[in-house]
Each structure stands twice: as C-alpha cells, then as structure tokens.
Amino acid sequence: MAGSHQRNTAGLRESPRCGAKTRKGSPCRSPAVTGKKRCRMHGGAAGSGAPKGNQNALKHGMFTKEMKAERAHVRELIAESKELLRRIEKH
Known part of the structure; x- marks a missing residue:
C-alpha cells in the first residue's frame, strides 16, 4: 500500500522560519536556509543579493x-x- 510509511518531518517543522513579509503582509512561513535568516525565495539562496561593487545604489x-x-x-x-x-x- 503506497504512502503507509511514517515521514520524519520533525526537523523541517522545528527549523527557524523565514519571517520576510509576504504580499499579504503576513510573515513568510517557509523554513530559512541553513545559516541564513531568509528562505530561498526571500534572499537566502546562494548568489542572491546585490553584486559586489553594485553601481545601482550609487548616490548621485x-x-x-x-x-x-x-x-x-x-x-x-x-x-x-x-x-x-x-x-x-x-x-
């Protein structure tokens, strides 16, 4: 019978949450990326964020x-x- 085994989801349920605000205004409920405070969708993914020496934020x-x-x-x-x-x- 398919799906009769127990799933171990304790680690996922106990992991810290992202906490970024969603479009609705509520906090994101996705788990944060290991070692980061945000989930993969809100900036916790590797390579996310502005590049080094970002010229877009230059004060003019x-x-x-x-x-x-x-x-x-x-x-x-x-x-x-x-x-x-x-x-x-x-x-």
Missing part, C-alpha cells in the same frame, strides 16, 4: 538640498525671462 546627488535650490533658481530665471519677453512683445 540629484535630490540634495543644494540641487533642489539650484533647480528652483533656474525655474525662477526661466519664469522671469518669459515675463520679460511678454512685456517686450507688447511694445
């Missing part, structure tokens, strides 16, 4: 306080220029 400074002020100044200059051109066209 576009949203610093200084750059925002500079862009606001340029917008102000453009608006003043447009207003000056309107006044010149009227005369």
Whole structure:
C-alpha cells in the first residue's frame, strides 16, 4: 500500500522560519536556509543579493538640498525671462 510509511518531518517543522513579509503582509512561513535568516525565495539562496561593487545604489546627488535650490533658481530665471519677453512683445 503506497504512502503507509511514517515521514520524519520533525526537523523541517522545528527549523527557524523565514519571517520576510509576504504580499499579504503576513510573515513568510517557509523554513530559512541553513545559516541564513531568509528562505530561498526571500534572499537566502546562494548568489542572491546585490553584486559586489553594485553601481545601482550609487548616490548621485540629484535630490540634495543644494540641487533642489539650484533647480528652483533656474525655474525662477526661466519664469522671469518669459515675463520679460511678454512685456517686450507688447511694445
């Protein structure tokens, strides 16, 4: 008879859980990869994560306080220029 043997699932049931949040917002119930805190689907797999020297996370400074002020100044200059051109066209 197929399936009549006892399965030893104690190790799997007692292993630490992943704990990453699922799309539903509940914690992931999959077992964590040995030596890691996450399951294979949430970053515990070998080779997962950003590569060494990842350039995607490089800070570019576009949203610093200084750059925002500079862009606001340029917008102000453009608006003043447009207003000056309107006044010149009227005369």
